[in-house]
Amino acid sequence: MDDSAPPEGSGPSAASDPSDQSGSTDGSGPSPAGVEVPDPVADVVDADTGEGELERTIGLVGGLAIGVGTMIGAGIFVFPGLAAENAGPAASLSFAIGAVIALLVALPASELATAMPRSGGGYFFISRGLGSAAGAIVGLGLWLGLVFAAAFYLVGLGSYAGQVFLEAGIALPIDPAVPLGVAFGVGLTVLSLFGTENTAALQNGIVILLLVILTLFLSYGSLDALGVFGAETTPERFFPPGGALPVLQTAALVFTSYLGFAQVATVAGDITEPSRNLPLAMVGSVILVGVFYVVTIFVATSAFGSVRLGEFGETAMVEVARSFVGLPGALAIVVAGLLATFSSANASILSASRAVYAVSRDGIIPETASRLNLSYGTPHVALGLAGGPIVVLAATGQVALLAEVASFLHLVMYGLICVALIQLRRERPPWYDPAFRCPAGFAVAGVGGLASFALIAFMQPASIGVGAAIMIAAYGWYRYYATDVELKGDF
Numbered sequence: 001m002d003d004s005a006p007p008e009g010s011g012p013s014a015a016s017d018p019s020d021q022s023g024s025t026d027g028s029g030p031s032p033a034g035v036e037v038p039d040p041v042a043d044v045v046d047a048d049t050g051e052g053e054l055e056r057t058i059g060l061v062g063g064l065a066i067g068v069g070t071m072i073g074a075g076i077f078v079f080p081g082l083a084a085e086n087a088g089p090a091a092s093l094s095f096a097i098g099a100v101i102a103l104l105v106a107l108p109a110s111e112l113a114t115a116m117p118r119s120g121g122g123y124f125f126i127s128r129g130l131g132s133a134a135g136a137i138v139g140l141g142l143w144l145g146l147v148f149a150a151a152f153y154l155v156g157l158g159s160y161a162g163q164v165f166l167e168a169g170i171a172l173p174i175d176p177a178v179p180l181g182v183a184f185g186v187g188l189t190v191l192s193l194f195g196t197e198n199t200a201a202l203q204n205g206i207v208i209l210l211l212v213i214l215t216l217f218l219s220y221g222s223l224d225a226l227g228v229f230g231a232e233t234t235p236e237r238f239f240p241p242g243g244a245l246p247v248l249q250t251a252a253l254v255f256t257s258y259l260g261f262a263q264v265a266t267v268a269g270d271i272t273e274p275s276r277n278l279p280l281a282m283v284g285s286v287i288l289v290g291v292f293y294v295v296t297i298f299v300a301t302s303a304f305g306s307v308r309l310g311e312f313g314e315t316a317m318v319e320v321a322r323s324f325v326g327l328p329g330a331l332a333i334v335v336a337g338l339l340a341t342f343s344s345a346n347a348s349i350l351s352a353s354r355a356v357y358a359v360s361r362d363g364i365i366p367e368t369a370s371r372l373n374l375s376y377g378t379p380h381v382a383l384g385l386a387g388g389p390i391v392v393l394a395a396t397g398q399v400a401l402l403a404e405v406a407s408f409l410h411l412v413m414y415g416l417i418c419v420a421l422i423q424l425r426r427e428r429p430p431w432y433d434p435a436f437r438c439p440a441g442f443a444v445a446g447v448g449g450l451a452s453f454a455l456i457a458f459m460q461p462a463s464i465g466v467g468a469a470i471m472i473a474a475y476g477w478y479r480y481y482a483t484d485v486e487l488k489g490d491f
Helices: 040-046 060-077 079-115 122-130 132-167 177-192 196-225 244-258 260-266 274-303 306-311 313-325 327-361 380-394 399-427 441-456 461-481
Strands: none
Touching: 060 079, 060 196, 060 244, 060 260, 060 274, 060 313, 060 327, 079 122, 079 244, 079 260, 079 274, 079 306, 079 313, 079 399, 079 441, 122 132, 122 260, 122 327, 122 399, 132 177, 132 313, 132 327, 132 380, 132 399, 132 461, 177 327, 177 380, 196 274, 196 313, 196 327, 244 274, 244 399, 244 441, 260 274, 260 327, 260 399, 274 306, 274 313, 306 313, 313 327, 327 380, 399 441, 399 461
């Protein structure tokens, strides 16, 4: 089947394929003095496969929306209560640590993304830079890491959807968080089947509205915390009794909040003008969201003590808003929480399917998984392989475990992304010609890699165990099914 066949290489036959299903304006061949200037990075994407190429419909705003929309949901609307309970006001430092590590990885990842703008993101970079074994472990780990992350977001989405009933005074016989999360998981998977433009348009609208609500809320909350509107309060002790250890443990827990920038690279095959839009979307989303997280914890811990905030759980921000302006504030944050967790789950399901698509197209898993629906340009089999496990894990309702396993698997990938950059810069293969170069690349990648691996040590043993088991199983699958696949330098 042509629409499911993996690429055979990057030779002339692939590059000269006349088909143009990417929606690009420059896919009709060389133009001597045309108005549209072809993006050389986009040309690589177009040459990736012939008849079964992904439809490239996501621009800079869409890329930022995927990054910001994925990250802002968990960090602001699910984690404040959990983080403050563990680290007190110093939870803001935990989020700042996560932002610095994410930025140290986003810069090397941006360079790799403009050199290899293919769907699969970190998996593609590592498999081409470090070889098939590392690629298989990361590729399968990325797929399952996004599955765990999406399930975590869906449980948060269900919690906020259940809060709607509470605010309306409707008592339900059971906690609706898990069943509602499962229902949303099914619905978002089905939505993604009908084209990335549907998903991206929805994501753009949600994120713009979400940022408006959050900016107004955090501006008011910051002024209130400084005593402009309300009474000044005695500041709580910044560091918890355990000192720096709870802060680092909380940083490991909340790092799930920073997975979104890598998801931009995961859908690189869908992004227009990737040489420009990929770096801007990846780095910009980390900086923007990091600022929002730190301010959110400052506002939340100023409104309530960290112990009280922890008692509110996943919907703590609703009570913070209620303390500021009463019911209207609570309702506004319920709406914002719904939008945020919805966008996080939406982007994660899309990215998980692209991770499956990438490993299948390379022969790490059966080729059937990369088959495209040519009517919509979407990998429908991969969406099923992403959405199905997501729904199953969401049904467990294990919020902290889901978050930390997702963080574990992504931190391994982030560390190896930095190693891949160092390796490729040393080898200087002829095909490696990034449009963006990471400043102080060796130093940034070295520190980013070490920081990513070091943060894993502060996770809970159960999360480390589940993550390690997934990596071992991925390597076992590689040894069983794909030892004859050679990916290093295949670009």
